[in-house]
Amino acid sequence: MGLKFNDLLMEETPVMQKAIKRLPPSLSYARNFRILTAHQLSLTQQILPPEKALKPEEDDHYLIPYILEAEKEAFEKAELDNIEVKSS
Numbered sequence: 001m002g003l004k005f006n007d008l009l010m011e012e013t014p015v016m017q018k019a020i021k022r023l024p025p026s027l028s029y030a031r032n033f034r035i036l037t038a039h040q041l042s043l044t045q046q047i048l049p050p051e052k053a054l055k056p057e058e059d060d061h062y063l064i065p066y067i068l069e070a071e072k073e074a075f076e077k078a079e080l081d082n083i084e085v086k087s088s
Helices: 014-021 025-043 064-081
Strands: none
Touching: 014 064
């Protein structure tokens, strides 16, 4: 139930926004639940019980494939937007 590393990545960039939108509903729901739980614990000044804490081997980088795909598309778009056509 604890936060995963990818939950802490800054999501204010267009690439991250696109990657988060592409998450399957189950991953998106789980991510939002972990973040809301962390906020609630912070507001109430409580600590997550050890039995609910995330183990290092459970921390998968679920968002990385979506980030890489969105970055690739952004790079391709930038290349196409800046293409120069020379007439002969």
